[in-house]
Amino acid sequence: MGVSSSYLTKTEVQEMLGVNAFGLWRLVRKYDNFPQPTEPPYDPFAAFGDNKDPEEVWDGTQLYRWAAKTPEYSHRGALLLRPLPEDLTPGRWGGYKDTVRGPALDWHTALGTLRIVHNDDRQAAADVAANLTKAGNPDGVRVVCALYGDMGITGPALVAADTAHPGIEYEAGWGDVVALAGQPLPWWPDLLRLPELIREWKPGSPAAVAQVPSNRTEKILRRVARNDAFDVTSHLAVTDMANDIRNDRTDSCEHENEIFGRDRYGESPNPVVIAAVPDTTGHPLRSGGDREVVTAGWRKLALSNHPDAVAALEVAVGREPGLLPYGALTEVPDRPGTIVERWARRLTMCDPTAAHAVLAHGDSAEAFFIDPLTDMPALRTSGRGGKPLWRFYVPLSLPANGGELASVVLHHTMWITTSDGHVHPAPCTPTEHLWWGNGGGDRPSEAAAVVDVLLDDLAATVNLREHWKAPKGLTTLFNEEHKHGAELTRATLLHARMTPPRQR
Template sequence: MGVNSSYLSKTEVQAILGVTSFGLWRLTRKYDDFPQPTEPPEPFGLPGDRKEPDEVWHGTQLYRWAARTPEFSHRGAVLLRPLPHDLGPGHWVGYKDTPRGPAQDWHTVLGTIRFVHSHKRKAATDVATALARGGNPDDVRTVCALYGDVGISGPALVAAEVAHPRIEYEAEWGDVAALAGQALPWWPERLRLPELIRAWKPGSPAAVVEVPPNANEQILRRVARTPVFDVTSHLAVTDMANSIRNNRTDNVKNENDTFAGAGPHEAPNRILVAAVPDTSHHPLRTGGDRTALKAGWHKLALSNHPDAVAALEVAIGREPDLLPYGAVTEAPGRPGTVMERWARRLTMCDPTAAHAVLARGDAVDSFFIDPLTDMPALRTTGENGKPAWRFYAPLSLPAGGAELASVVLHHTVWITTSDGQVHPAPCTPSEHLWWGDGWGDRPTEAAAVIDTLLGNLGATVNMREHWKAPKGLTVLLNEDHKHGTELTRATLLHARMTPPRTR
């Protein structure tokens, strides 16, 4: 997406403008707005070049300047030059396959314009370069590609000439439409399919197309058809797959409305929406009972089937609140720490889908389960090659009449209880617990969790308004405590009741 940056040597600038070294020297004095040279970027030049130039010019700036300067407009960017007063009618030439996707050719008074329906970076340059190297059999002068945003007169464009394919510049949809003599077809990204663009001709109605599924939806639909999983899990993955499909269909509708809407002067853009989503079954049913959905995902998390792993990865990235696990935490496995006390309680087990997702493809020594919270854990090799523990934080702790006895700060927040247990502090999947100076941020998440557990050890933490945590606890946790620091219940209660000092 965007305009590719290119740089020109002094020799290349002279060749584009058709001037000598002395002529280039004169231009810098004749035109106050002549682009200034800059230092060459790293790396610059071709492999084997002995010496880099002392200075270079930004290709887009120079090409744009030339197009808008009467003396050199015939050497500048084609689509930035003043349009001819008497525009002859352009016409559609046909569909073309290109190295960067489907394209339409339009013959105009300025030559043939190849319109590539892609917003990938360097799309215009790559297609123009391929034409230049292949002898340009279709006599294409300019290649246009999509910028990926809305411009003044329609979708924003990036252009590159076959004569100078490295130089890209922004062009106006309205100018290309004026040269073509008609509104131009445009396909929303998810319906930008080669078979649709190949079939289009002037006068074709907008194609009504089912929005193709993305990889996540395909995974979930596959799981929904796998008989090894029960009906509860089938319902859970189907609900999420339907939600993905609904979102994608709505996004296509919104994209069409955005790009085909009126310009800044409320004049209709010269754009033909060439494809619309099939909404005959839209929206699909979603929003099933949350308890049932969570039960289905929990069963998948306990499975050892490969498809369950793939589905779980989708759910964690899309709606982790449906899973019974909190935030992922990793800490070094050092002896004599609070973590060692916790690890002694873990039970070794066979890996489940939840373990596989937790592993993230890393080598794992052993898999475990916490028998008190049912949280999966594993032992792996950390970034420094040293053993580390990785686990899901629980969403709540088993109470059983106990209360919070102390908090230990060791790479995350740990809770010790009055009945002698130790747990990672509960944390929602989208948050993390920390302490110390946060460079202007405050550890309100940890303060909110501690505040909740001081009142009810078994409470399910809710961190939607963690910034409302008691100021005294936040101030205490904002201090740079060393790893292993233990804060007693008395210390925490006192901090919670103590208002922060005013400066």
């Protein structure tokens, strides 16, 4: 997506503009807006060379644009940035061609053949143009256009590369290409840019109605939903999420068609032909079912040791971690004599579950554990430098059993000690992270919000959606730079909560 960078040496600049060294020297002095040379892109292998000063280079896109806008050199500049002929003969459709970046449509115009690749991947235009040039350009294509991935002033934004200089990409106007073609151009939403649909399109064709293809995550969830190794509750959970993914993808296509095909404000409609619309039969699929049933299904999958359960859980962690019974993923070093060691002594070694496998995230683990008081999975592994560390999910809430928060210990994360002698990682929502000190952002207020709730109810489930409303005194306390291992007693925390911050 976007215009790729290119750089030209002094010799290449002279060749492009058709001048010698003296002519280039003259240009620099004649035109105040002539592009200035720049430093070449970083070359990691340059250090092994002869240590010569790098040669000056010019930004290829900038120079190509300048030439197109300068009358003396417009014939050597970007083709689609040159002034268009006043009396344009309407172009005609030239059919489709398969390219290295997928099917493209050709248009025979007053400027020659334009090839439009309906692809917004980076360097798509340059790659197709270069491939044509390498093959001798048998179709006589002068410009290759690809999608930029955004909306321009006159329609979808385009990236162009001329076959005369295939390595240089530049932005082109949809309206200019429409003027050359003599008719609005077809456009497909991202998820329906299917080769078979592009190949079948012809001017005047109605919009194709097509099923939105399933992506990898939906396919995984559908597979799990068919697996008899799991019960009906787990089937309902994964089906609910798969339906939600399918609904989102269908909605995305409809939304894109609305944006790219809608009328421009106060002007004529965008010169766009919507070439495909999603099949909305049965849309939307049922999703957002009973929260208790869905979370119960995911809890069972998390405790399974089936590979499909691991695959499904990986999808859920990335898409909607709030459905899982786990808080934030946390890592701390395994060091003797610390609060971590006190907590780790309680852990029970166990066989790995799907939750452990997702927690490992491809790393090797020395052993797998479960916290018997919170049911949180944990594992011991090696971090950078081979030093052992603990990786675990913090709980969403703590067991109370009549106890109360006794202190907070700060050691690579926030730990809670209780009046009945237990140690727990502080509860936290799946997408947040508890810290202290001047760490940037608003992290101290999140820690303050957790402590504020636990001081009143050790078993409370934390909600950090409005963490910035935490007592200012607690936020100020956690905004201070505390050393690892620092312990803040209940009395200290209560005093901070009732103390307003000092006015500066």
